[in-house]
Each structure stands twice: as C-alpha cells, then as structure tokens.
Amino acid sequence: GESVGLHLPTLSVQEGDNSIINCAYSNSASDYFIWYKQESGKGPQFIIDIRSNMDKRQGQRVTVLLNKTVKHLSLQIAATQPGDSAVYFCAEIPQWTDKLIFGTGTRLQVFP
C-alpha cells in the first residue's frame, strides 16, 4: 500500500541487532507521544506511548525515550527481527484534544 514517500529516511539493520529510530517533535504542550508501525498495505498500528511527564517507558522488545529539553523522541527495538521491517511514525497528541499529529516516518529495513 501507499504507506511511504520515496524520500523517507531509511535505517538498515542486521537481524539481531538493536535499532534506534529518532524523531523530533514541535509542540511542547503535547500530552502524549506515541510510536506507530505501518507495514506495507496496512494501516498504522500502535506500538507504545509515553506521557509527557515521563522520560522512559519499556515494552516488549521496545523502549521509548523522551527528551523534552531538546524535543526529541526515540524508539529502541531490541534484537530486531525481519517482521520489524516497516515504516515507523512518531506522533503527538496536543493537550485538550484527541488529534494525532504524525511525523514524516522512518523506514526500517532488516536484512539477514
């Protein structure tokens, strides 16, 4: 499906390595920061989120880090697998709204 642009930044990693995907956000007043994964031909899928009053949150094989000082968000994937190949979007939800504002996305390619 048309889930990516031709000029998306791409991260290529070897299977089993750790991946780090970065994102810069713009709105200091956002409540939540979220990572979504989009596989080819599918809609985005929620991975993990972090509240604005936290700086780290761990899930299963994934960790999200939030640095509010420099408005930076990162997603770490441990032991990257072929099934992790997708486009990853960071998103934020401004206060007092339910709107998801998506970043431009990063394509993750996992090779054997």
Add this chain to the structure above:
Amino acid sequence: DAGVIQSPRHEVTEMGQEVTLRCKPISGHNSLFWYRQTMMRGLELLIYFNNNVPIDDSGMPEDRFSAKMPNASFSTLKIQPSEPRDSAVYFCASSSPDSGRETQYFGPGTRLLVL
C-alpha cells in the same frame, strides 16, 4: 473483533465524479478519525468525531470534502466533485476511553485514484 472496516478497499474514478468512502469503527469505540496519506504530505488528520459529533474538521481540505457519522457504527467521507489531487490512501481509525485517546485502531485504508 473484526477491527475497523473500510470500504471500498480500492476506488478508481474519473475527475468530477462523487466518491463515498465508508467506515465501521470497532464496536464500543466512541471516537472516529479520518486520515489521508500521500507521498507528499504524509499522514494528515482530516476530521474526527466523538460520540457521533464532529469535533475538529480543520483538516478537511475544502468544501468538496464532507464527513458524516449518522450513528455509532458508521461514518462516511464524501468527495464531490473529485479531483486528481485527491488521489491518496484514506484511513479510518477509532478509539475508546478504555484504550485511551493515544491508542487509535486503524482500518486497512481505501486507496483512491482519481483520473
């Protein structure tokens, strides 16, 4: 649960024709969102509803676009008349208070091509 259902999955039409995209949210979800995804602009929120009421339609491109939610289980996005620049993948998503507003469940999308 079947997830969010969208129809049609693919639509090819000619410029000037009316296009209607349909969405059935997950049962029990009270928020519904329409997004558009293009290579140039990425994922953009067009409009969202809470409890069938439109809350924010600031992302709707122009008057040619309209969206309705007549009940909790159905929404439509209509483009009339359609133009080639409307070609994109249109996603519908839903969320519930239980899952949190940050967790939106997306449908498979409708790929629209306007010739």
